[in-house]
Amino acid sequence: MVQYYVHGYNQRESIRLQDQASTLVELLHSDTTYPAGSRVLEAGCGVGAQTVTLAQNSPSAQIVSVDISNSSIAEARKKIEALGFNNVSFQQGDIFNLPFEPESFDHIFVCFVLEHLPQPIAALTSLKRLLKVGGTMTVIEGDHGSTYFYPDSKAAHNAIQCQVDLQKQAGGNANIGRALYPLLDAAGFDSIHVSPRMVYVDASKPKLVEGFTKNTFTAMIEGVRQPAIEAGLIDETMFDAGIQDLYRTAESDGVFCYTFFKAFAIKPA
Amino acid sequence: MVQYYVHGYNQRESIRLQDQASTLVELLHSDTTYPAGSRVLEAGCGVGAQTVTLAQNSPSAQIVSVDISNSSIAEARKKIEALGFNNVSFQQGDIFNLPFEPESFDHIFVCFVLEHLPQPIAALTSLKRLLKVGGTMTVIEGDHGSTYFYPDSKAAHNAIQCQVDLQKQAGGNANIGRALYPLLDAAGFDSIHVSPRMVYVDASKPKLVEGFTKNTFTAMIEGVRQPAIEAGLIDETMFDAGIQDLYRTAESDGVFCYTFFKAFAIKPA
Numbered sequence: 001m002v003q004y005y006v007h008g009y010n011q012r013e014s015i016r017l018q019d020q021a022s023t024l025v026e027l028l029h030s031d032t033t034y035p036a037g038s039r040v041l042e043a044g045c046g047v048g049a050q051t052v053t054l055a056q057n058s059p060s061a062q063i064v065s066v067d068i069s070n071s072s073i074a075e076a077r078k079k080i081e082a083l084g085f086n087n088v089s090f091q092q093g094d095i096f097n098l099p100f101e102p103e104s105f106d107h108i109f110v111c112f113v114l115e116h117l118p119q120p121i122a123a124l125t126s127l128k129r130l131l132k133v134g135g136t137m138t139v140i141e142g143d144h145g146s147t148y149f150y151p152d153s154k155a156a157h158n159a160i161q162c163q164v165d166l167q168k169q170a171g172g173n174a175n176i177g178r179a180l181y182p183l184l185d186a187a188g189f190d191s192i193h194v195s196p197r198m199v200y201v202d203a204s205k206p207k208l209v210e211g212f213t214k215n216t217f218t219a220m221i222e223g224v225r226q227p228a229i230e231a232g233l234i235d236e237t238m239f240d241a242g243i244q245d246l247y248r249t250a251e252s253d254g255v256f257c258y259t260f261f262k263a264f265a266i267k268p269a
Numbered sequence: 270m271v272q273y274y275v276h277g278y279n280q281r282e283s284i285r286l287q288d289q290a291s292t293l294v295e296l297l298h299s300d301t302t303y304p305a306g307s308r309v310l311e312a313g314c315g316v317g318a319q320t321v322t323l324a325q326n327s328p329s330a331q332i333v334s335v336d337i338s339n340s341s342i343a344e345a346r347k348k349i350e351a352l353g354f355n356n357v358s359f360q361q362g363d364i365f366n367l368p369f370e371p372e373s374f375d376h377i378f379v380c381f382v383l384e385h386l387p388q389p390i391a392a393l394t395s396l397k398r399l400l401k402v403g404g405t406m407t408v409i410e411g412d413h414g415s416t417y418f419y420p421d422s423k424a425a426h427n428a429i430q431c432q433v434d435l436q437k438q439a440g441g442n443a444n445i446g447r448a449l450y451p452l453l454d455a456a457g458f459d460s461i462h463v464s465p466r467m468v469y470v471d472a473s474k475p476k477l478v479e480g481f482t483k484n485t486f487t488a489m490i491e492g493v494r495q496p497a498i499e500a501g502l503i504d505e506t507m508f509d510a511g512i513q514d515l516y517r518t519a520e521s522d523g524v525f526c527y528t529f530f531k532a533f534a535i536k537p538a
Contacts (some may be wrong), residue, residue: 040389145417146526152414178419181471182522196526200421202450252388253451257415257465257528 022108024212027197028111028140028260029049029053036060038106039264041126042070042094044113048076054109055085063088064105066098090176096126103132111140114183118171131267139263146259147217149249156249159221159242162228169231177261189265197260203252213256218246272379276473293481296466297380297529305329307375312364312396313382317345321365323357324354325377332357333374335367365395380409383452387440393456400536406458412446414479415467415528418518425518428490428511431497438500446530450519458534468524482525487515 029050032042041243045051054063063087067073073090080088093099095113108127114120121208124137131137140240144164149156167174176183177196184192201208208262228234234242298319303309305331314334315318322350334357336342349357362368364382365388377396385387393406397434400406414434418425423531436443445452446465453461470477497503503511 047411140383143417145421148412148414148444148447152444157387175421178417178524181524181526182419182472185472185522193467194471194524196463196467196469198369198528200463200468202463203454204450204463253454255447255450255463257447259467259526 003234021207024199024216024260025053025198027206028262029057031262032057032109032138034058034061034063034107038062039104039229040064040107040109040122041098041100041105041127041130042066042109042111043098044110045073045076045090048079050109050111050224051076051080052083052085055080055088059087061087061107064091064100064122065089065147066091066093066095067164068092068094071238075137076233080206082223095123098130100124100130102129103135105130105135106118106132107136107138109138112142114139115141115167115174115176116170116172120176120183121186123145124183124189128189133267133269135267135268137184137263137265139180139184139265140260141177141180142260143175146177146257148257149246150253151245151249151256153242153246155238155242156245157242158234159228159246162233162239163221163224164232165233166224166227166231177259180263184265186260190268192238192263192265197262199256199258199260201250201256203254209250213250213254214256217256217258218243218250221246281373292324292374293468293485293529296468297504298326299370300360301326301378301407303327303330303332303376304352304399307331308373309333309378310335310367310369310396310399311380312355312367314342314345314359315381316341317348318382319378320349320357321352324352324357326350330356330376333360333369334358335355335360335362335363335364337363344380364392367395367399369399370399370522374399374404375401376405376407376473376535378407381411383408384436385441388438389442389445390455391450393452393453395457395535397456397458402536402538404536405449405486406453406534406536408534409526410446410449411529412444414444415446415526417526419522419524420514420517420519422514424507424511425514427503428497428508428515431508432490432504434457434502435493435496435500440442446528449530449532453532457537459537461532461534463530463532466529466531468525468527468529470519472521472523475503478519478525481527482519482523483516486525486527487512487519490512490515 012046034119040061042065043197045067051065070092117123164174181194201213309330309332311334314336320334346359377400386392401458433443448459450463468481470482
């Protein structure tokens with residue numbers, strides 16, 4: 001999975017993921033609470049940005065968080081231990097070949113993971129084997145194609161498209177959010193319910209202007225400047241103009257829109 | 270206003286507007302109820318698609334619905350009378366020069382109107398004069414740039430862009446929804462709150478697949494085929510492929526997303 005992870009593993013990215021989770025935590029996670037004693041698999045925990053919220057919202061569940069990257073797991077573990085949670089255990093593993101018994105989990109949680117995988121249906125099918133019949137699958141993904149803003153800007157859309165293209169070259173799909181229903185259906189899940197979580201930001205929401213428009217989304221796009229230019233996807237002038245126009249949407253008369261998708265589904269008999 | 274109205278005034282359009290209102294009525298209107306005795310101006314009522322819902326949700330308010338088109342008003346009046354409502358009166362008038370006293374309304378309601386006006390801020394400013402201090406302004410608009418779908422299709426986006434371009438040529442803005450906050454702010458309103466109303470459609474929502482994806486949105490885009498081709502915005506093959514791809518999103522593995530924006534604001538002292 002490491003080679004597919006277009007965002008990279010540097011420190012700034014780690015801070016961005018944490019910022020993202022803390023400003024969006026209510027929007028994305030407030031309706032996910034697992035019952036006491038239930039066994040929950042978090043597949044692809046990364047550095048633990050979502051693990052913290054899972055642990056907080058389901059204090060009496062047994063959460064097992066896995067990731068393919070040992071260094072990410074080390075960071076996630078540090079975070080969970082620092083906060084004093086004792087309901088999470090960590091394990092290294094490949095999402096396509098996890099070291100667990102079939103039907104050994106009551107619930108599975110997957111957040112910002114499928115977007116990086118060349119075979120998201122196979123990943124869901126593989127995870128489904130680990131889920132008990134009647135158990136729930138929760139998937140959260142973003143969708144960069146859901147981004148629009150005021151004032152509109154061709155350069156900004158071009159800069160965003162660089163991220164989409166790079167992620168595609170790495171085997172992923174930055175526009176996967178809209179496809180959660182067909183993906184879960186193709187993987188054989190039942191009772192699929194998709195709930196869009198739109199982030200709408202104007203000047204009346206200064207925390208989201210800072211925390212989302214500037215420090216999460218625009219910072220993420222800024223992060224692909226060098227690879228995008230090196231890959232010949234865009235020239236410097238256009239990219240920098242696009243970033244400037246994204247920051248422009250954070251001014252007092254600007255508006256920024258982005259939509260995450262959250263899906264619930266059940267494993268049929 | 271007639272010359273700006275890119276959708277046209279034909280029968281099919283009239284059915285489409287009605288379909289749109291009846292399938293989206295809860296999403297867009299359920300939180301608009303005016304108190305008994307309050308005087309409400311509906312500016313730009315058209316053929317009365319929204320007037321019916323206003324009359325229903327605010328049975329004891331005094332609704333005054335105006336439009337620049339006498340034939341639209343006649344149709345709206347017929348609709349309201351057929352349903353037996355007695356809380357609506359109609360009057361012909363230009364939104365920039367309405368025959369009412371300043372500060373003579375408690376509330377103003379504007380739905381799918383600003384998108385057709387070359388000077389939306391001037392329209393809001395003009396309406397504000399008719400509103401009492403502390404009175405509310407409610408504005409609902411769509412945003413065609415908020416449209417995305419699965420499977421994605423360049424041809425479909427091109428066909429949609431024809432509608433955006435034609436509306437722009439006619440002086441309007443089909444992407445105005447995202448701009449409601451800055452528009453109301455520029456017109457001098459206070460306490461502006463914008464609430465996006467996203468229509469998310471997948472196969473689990475067959476009523477929206479028929480009522481929105483196919484019979485509202487795609488039908489609307491289909492309706493500009495001839496003017497778009499005549500204006501040289503697109504060739505027949507591309508346009509027809511785009512329409513086919515929009516219908517494709519209504520199949521069992523398809524997804525369609527569109528966002529309306531609803532804004533509330535108050536006239537300051």
